[in-house]
Amino acid sequence: MIRRVLPHGLGRGLLTRRPGTRRGGFSLDWDGKVSEIKKKIKSILPGTSCDLLPDTSHLPPEHSDVVIVGGGLLGLSVAYWLKKLESRRGGIRVLVVERDHTYSQASTGLSVGGICQQFSLPENIQLSLFSASFLRNINEYLAVTNAPPLDLQFNPSGCLLLASEKDAAAMESNVKVQKQEGAKVCLMSPDQLRNKFPWINTEGVALASYGMENEGWFDPWCLLQGLRQKVESMGVFFCQGEVTRFVSSSQRMLTTDDEMVILKRIHEVHVKMDHSLEYQPVECAIVINAAGAWSAQIAALAGIGKGPPGTLQGTKLPVEPRKRYVYVWHCPQGPGLETPLVADTSGAYFRREGLGSNYLGGRSPTEEEEPDPTNLEVDHDFFQEKVWPHLALRVPAFETLKVQTAWAGYYDYNTFDQNGVVGPHPLVVNMYFATGFSGHGLQQAPGVGRAVAEMILQGSFQTIDLSSFLFNRFYLGEKTQENTTM
Amino acid sequence: MAAPWLSLRLVARMWNGTRGIHRLGGAVVPEGNQKKERTMLQFLTNHFYDVEALRGYLLQREMSKVHMKNRSFTWLEEQHGPYCAGAFFILKQGGAVKFRDKEWIRPDKYGHFSPEFWNFQEVPVEAVDASDCEINYEGLDNLLLLKELQSLLLQRCPHVDDWCLSRLYPLADSLQELSLAGCPRVSERGLACLHHLQNLRRLDISDLPAVSNPGLTQILVEEMLPNCKVVGVDWAEGLKLGPEEQPQDTASPVLA
Numbered sequence: 057m058i059r060r061v062l063p064h065g066l067g068r069g070l071l072t073r074r075p076g077t078r079r080g081g082f083s084l085d086w087d088g089k090v091s092e093i094k095k096k097i098k099s100i101l102p103g104t105s106c107d108l109l110p111d112t113s114h115l116p117p118e119h120s121d122v123v124i125v126g127g128g129l130l131g132l133s134v135a136y137w138l139k140k141l142e143s144r145r146g147g148i149r150v151l152v153v154e155r156d157h158t159y160s161q162a163s164t165g166l167s168v169g170g171i172c173q174q175f176s177l178p179e180n181i182q183l184s185l186f187s188a189s190f191l192r193n194i195n196e197y198l199a200v201t202n203a204p205p206l207d208l209q210f211n212p213s214g215c216l217l218l219a220s221e222k223d224a225a226a227m228e229s230n231v232k233v234q235k236q237e238g239a240k241v242c243l244m245s246p247d248q249l250r251n252k253f254p255w256i257n258t259e260g261v262a263l264a265s266y267g268m269e270n271e272g273w274f275d276p277w278c279l280l281q282g283l284r285q286k287v288e289s290m291g292v293f294f295c296q297g298e299v300t301r302f303v304s305s306s307q308r309m310l311t312t313d314d315e316m317v318i319l320k321r322i323h324e325v326h327v328k329m330d331h332s333l334e335y336q337p338v339e340c341a342i343v344i345n346a347a348g349a350w351s352a353q354i355a356a357l358a359g360i361g362k363g364p365p366g367t368l369q370g371t372k373l374p375v376e377p378r379k380r381y382v383y384v385w386h387c388p389q390g391p392g393l394e395t396p397l398v399a400d401t402s403g404a405y406f407r408r409e410g411l412g413s414n415y416l417g418g419r420s421p422t423e424e425e426e427p428d429p430t431n432l433e434v435d436h437d438f439f440q441e442k443v444w445p446h447l448a449l450r451v452p453a454f455e456t457l458k459v460q461t462a463w464a465g466y467y468d469y470n471t472f473d474q475n476g477v478v479g480p481h482p483l484v485v486n487m488y489f490a491t492g493f494s495g496h497g498l499q500q501a502p503g504v505g506r507a508v509a510e511m512i513l514q515g516s517f518q519t520i521d522l523s524s525f526l527f528n529r530f531y532l533g534e535k536t537q538e539n540t541t542m
Numbered sequence: 543m544a545a546p547w548l549s550l551r552l553v554a555r556m557w558n559g560t561r562g563i564h565r566l567g568g569a570v571v572p573e574g575n576q577k578k579e580r581t582m583l584q585f586l587t588n589h590f591y592d593v594e595a596l597r598g599y600l601l602q603r604e605m606s607k608v609h610m611k612n613r614s615f616t617w618l619e620e621q622h623g624p625y626c627a628g629a630f631f632i633l634k635q636g637g638a639v640k641f642r643d644k645e646w647i648r649p650d651k652y653g654h655f656s657p658e659f660w661n662f663q664e665v666p667v668e669a670v671d672a673s674d675c676e677i678n679y680e681g682l683d684n685l686l687l688l689k690e691l692q693s694l695l696l697q698r699c700p701h702v703d704d705w706c707l708s709r710l711y712p713l714a715d716s717l718q719e720l721s722l723a724g725c726p727r728v729s730e731r732g733l734a735c736l737h738h739l740q741n742l743r744r745l746d747i748s749d750l751p752a753v754s755n756p757g758l759t760q761i762l763v764e765e766m767l768p769n770c771k772v773v774g775v776d777w778a779e780g781l782k783l784g785p786e787e788q789p790q791d792t793a794s795p796v797l798a
Contacts, residue, residue, distance in 0.1 A: 192679060192705050196605055199598070199601060201587050201594050201598055201601075202584050202588065209729075209731065210704060210705070210731065211704075211731040212704055212705060212707070212708035212732065212734075212735050213731070213734050214708075214735070268708070268711055268738075269708050269709060269711075270708075272708075272731075392762060392765050392766050393730070393734045393737070393762040393763065393765070393766050394734055394735070394737035394766050411754070411755055411758050411759065411762065412758075
């Protein structure tokens with residue numbers, strides 16, 4: 057790879073030692089002299105470029121202990137906890153590789169920003185509770201010396217989940233589990249609902265669960281910027297580029313039943329720069345796949361899923377991008393300041409946005425209605441036909457609403473059981489996953505980041521046990537499924 | 543306090559930071575006379591690791607002082623009952639307590655208070671004046687022991703924020719008066735979760751710097767709590783009245 061000498065770089069080094077300017081005003085035209093000399097040398101020796109100090113400032117470092125693929129919320133969270141939990145200061149060198157520094161398609165920035173503990177799996181509830189306490193104490197966790205404190209714009213208005221007759225029993229048992237784990241959730245009957253929120257039409261609602269504390273919504277962009285600032289101040293390297301190749305080595309080993317197993321270890325990550333063919337091979341010890349909606353491509357690069365189907369080698373990472381729409385509308389007679397994040401029996405949800413009678417919401421499409429995930433174009437007909445009727449049924453005031461704007465974002469959708477994948481891969485020994493959260497990544501990011509960091513630094517999950525989220529379950533066929541309507 | 547130390551104090555920095563402005567990367571330009579000393583301290587911090595470490599250490603120390611003040615006193619509940627435990631916490635913080643049919647108990651300027659309240663084990667606490675105290679989210683554990691509290695004054699508390707307000711709902715049956723005047727971290731998002739307090743008769747939300755639109759917030763809070771008298775903001779102050787313009791909001795404020 058021919059590296060060009062940037063005359064600027066070389067020239068600047070010589071310029072700092074100018075004697076002329078120190079004496080004050082006596083100019084030797086040093087720049088001109090240097091460039092003349094270089095031209096003379098080049099003309100004398102044609103064909104060879106003077107390759108003394110090529111400029112590599114845009115490239116990532118050549119060695120890094122941990123390479124995190126994906127600089128969204130999950131990737132930054134893992135980087136933060138790795139640096140926080142390392143036993144010696146500067147003990148681990150971490151590199152975060154992000155393809156798009158404007159985060160234009162990243163799920164974090166396009167998210168609705170809700171946090172809620174109303175899950176059925178205890179692990180999910182604990183993750184969400186920890187995230188709530190992380191957000192509450194954000195200025196202790198993410199304090200950077202010269203920067204002003206973060207304001208996450210958190211709305212503690214809670215989440216209200218509505219259940220029809222057939223889901224009521226499941227909701228009751230879920231609330232019991234949630235209360236056991238320490239979430240502050242209460243059940244409400246349709247009468248109590250009408251009392252508290254007179255703008256709801258309780259037709260078809262048998263039961264509702266209302267989260268009173270630690271639930272609501274916040275600004276994910278602010279969290280991302282705050283994390284990024286803190287992580288940079290802790291000494292993590294950032295690089296804008298795309299991972300195009302993994303160089304790995306394999307070892308054949310025999311199990312106790314004399315079966316041959318091929319274990320792979322990734323040695324190098326090739327990071328390609330934007331708009332050029334230039335790439336940098338980064339030697340690494342551990343790779344973390346936090347690429348969100350594009351995690352499957354990264355996993356395929358590492359050879360995960362290349363094998364006969366039905367075997368462990370042939371089990372692909374079942375995460376794919378799914379497009380979801382969010383619509384913002386204005387409704388002057390709509391529900392008041394106390395409105396929680398309401399999730400209807402039909403799957404439609406909405407919440408207030410700001411003080412000015414604006415609301416935002418959407419609905420998850422059914423499997424047949426899934427939109428094409430190749431781009432982030434918004435389908436406005438989807439709102440007219442599939443979202444508005446349900447909203448207008450539940451909240452009669454929404455019959456007269458006016459859509460202001462809309463956007464689309466990706467879920468890193470786990471097609472197997474819609475829950476995250478966390479932890480190492482059984483065959484590619486040094487690749488760790490932190491992806492596949494299917495719409496819950498934002499509220500579980502701090503907890504998952506800490507879990508992955510513990511796994512790497514201490515070998516096992518220490519605070520929250522996420523063993524049911526390991527990759528093995530895809531091969532064994534054991535689904536860790538949520539049975540809520542969220 | 544001397545001016546250079548002011549910029550290290552947790553409280554002063556929080557005030558300047560939470561103006562409710564949505565910003566990316568935290569690049570807020572400081573205004574006014576704080577700019578010079580800020581720049582000097584910032585300059586030193588950016589160029590010397592020692593200064594950065596010292597500032598980080600002082601910040602951590604401030605935070606742990608606040609944590610110490612808000613440690614849990616719930617172990618006192620077995621011996622002396624919930625009312626005395628809660629009252630002890632408030633008095634230790636520097637606030638004042640009023641038991642039912644008794645006088646206000648206040649600590650003097652040295653922080654000493656009379657131990658007579660240990661005898662009032664069965665007497666519920668009616669009113670708490672925790673103004674200027676450093677109560678935060680964890681400290682509310684102790685405050686929520688006082689189940690029959692009727693009046694709570696949290697004026698100018700520097701660490702009371704929206705998360706704390708979301709924790710006040712257990713007092714909904716008894717709380718009738720709440721004052722949040724001058725709290726620098728309370729915004730309209732925290733005021734939204736006061737709708738649980740249906741017995742509230744008087745709410746003071748004056749002088750909240752983090753609320754973006756005080757007039758509109760006052761109207762929305764009055765709509766949310768129809769039986770409550772909401773004090774503190776003149777709702778017409780945020781409106782620009784032209785010669786033919788009418789006030790825009792459709793609701794009319796209902797005063798108890």
